[in-house]
Amino acid sequence: MKKFSEIELWKDVSPEEWKNWKWQLSHCINTLEELEKTITISDAEAYGIKEATKELKMRISPHIALMMANGNHEDTLRKQFIPSYNEVKTSNVYGLYDDVNDDDGYSPVKGLVHRYPTKVLIFPSNFCGCYCRYCFRRKLKRDVEDCLKQADYDNIFKYLREHPAINEVIFSGGDPLVVDDDILKYVLSKLSEIDSIKIVRFHTRMIITIPYRITQDFVDMLNIYKKRFALYMVIHIDTLRELSEESKEAVCRLVDNGIMCFASCPLLHGINDDEAVLQSLWNGLVENKVKPYYLFQSDPVQGLGHFLVPLSRGLEITRNLYDNMSGLAMPLYCFNVPDGGGHILISYPYIKKVGEHDFELTNFEGKVTVYHEARFDEMDK
Ligand code: SF4
Structure with a gap:
């Protein structure tokens, strides 16, 4: 196993810097030249990076790049995070959507989506620890990385006070955990003053992409608010390959402090559209005290055509797995009905x-x- 200090790009980085989530976030790899200092890139990959980043920039955390450096050329991490020319080939295809969820259509105030009667999504930022090449929110413009401002939050709190039927807030993104603790603390403290809010969820991939984000200070802050809300962490993880020792430690820190952890993932061609891959993911998560929560049918979004799995194959995979696995390890299989139709559960009849x-x-x-x-x-x- 290579250590980070053996890699050209990080030879002068100290262990303290490496384990600092803010250092990781501010030293993500954005260019082909930087990536080539960590892993070997084929000509086809180099061309893909050049062309596909015109639409969605590349962003790979040092933590994930080191994992790639310790993998082989077939490593699914490469398909997940290295831009591919297939994104360009499927970026203007009949039947694929720009905004499959119609987030804009359900956004009464900036940074908030209200699609279901009792819950809302809040997007504290438009960026993430890494950019997954299959992100269904590809249309989010990430050229300028941006976070909500005080005035945006004030409008959101006002909206929540005016809609007391909403009892659940889901922080999503971008990744909500790219935001500093003091801002999250301010937001949680303001939400705690709104009596109708009972449940708070964080949907994050940072536990996988930059696991050092789960500091003791962050957990101590959650510990304050978990007395006020039911607090859940939902981790986006697509394969067990992504669950590093550091990610396991982050999960342990949350679970040991009484924060319940769930997991979700999209079904992705060439990454996890395989019974054995999903079985090992879901069993591995349960063994690490994370409950698999949702498996999403791949979203028909422009630029993601090469990741799509036919619905019939999704039903076949889930049936084969549901028939043979512990109920504890089985997530709900869901589909986002295009044009903002919302989630529906799907299963073999x-x-x-x-x-x-x-x-x-x-x-x-x-x-x-x-x-x-x-x-x-x-x-x-
Ligand atoms: S972490 Fe989530 S929001 Fe961010 S790029 Fe990946 S899939 Fe998209």
Whole structure:
């Protein structure tokens, strides 16, 4: 295993700097020249980087680049984070969307999306620890990395006070954990003054991309607010390959402090559209005290055509896995209905209605049982 200090680009970096999340965030790799100082890049990759970054810039954290340096050329990390010419080839395709969720259409104030009756998304920033090449929010302009300002938060708090049916706030992004602790503390403290807010979730990939973000100070801050809200951390992780020792330590720090951790991922062609890959991911997460929460059907977004998995294959994969895995390890399989239709749950049809109160039930062995539903109003006949 190579150490960071053995790599040309970081030969003068101290261990303290390396483990500092702000150093990692401010030293992400953005250019081909920097990346070539950490890993070997093929001509095709170099061309992909040149062309695809015209649409979405490259951003790879030193932590992830070091993991790549310790992998081989087939490493799925490369497909996840190195720009590819396929993004250009699928960037103007009939049937793919610019904004599949129609976030703008459901955004009454800057930085907030209100799509469901009782929950909202808040986007504290427009940038992330790394840019995943399959990001369904590709349209977010990241040329200028930006965070919400005090006035934006004031408008958001006002909106939440005026809509007391909202009881859940989900911080998403960009990645909410690129924001400093003092700003997050201010936001949590203001939210804690709004009686209707009971649940707070952070959706983050920083635990994977820059795991040093989970400092004791950050956890101590969460510890204050977990007394006021139900506080959840939802980690975006697509393969077990991404779960480094440092990421495991970050998860442990959260779990040991009573912060519940969940995980979600999109289904991605060439990365995790494989039963064995997902089985090892979900079992590995449960072993590390993280509950798999959502598997998202790949979003039909411009530039992501090469990552799309057919729905029929997604149903096949989930059926094969759901039939053979512990319920604890099984996430919900979901699809974002295009044009802002929201999430729907999808699954293989284990149950089929064949009469007014009769059903055919198919079990994990494919055995079909006809079930007549007993009804209380018939029981005394
Ligand atoms: S961390 Fe999430 S929001 Fe950021 S680039 Fe990756 S998928 Fe997109």
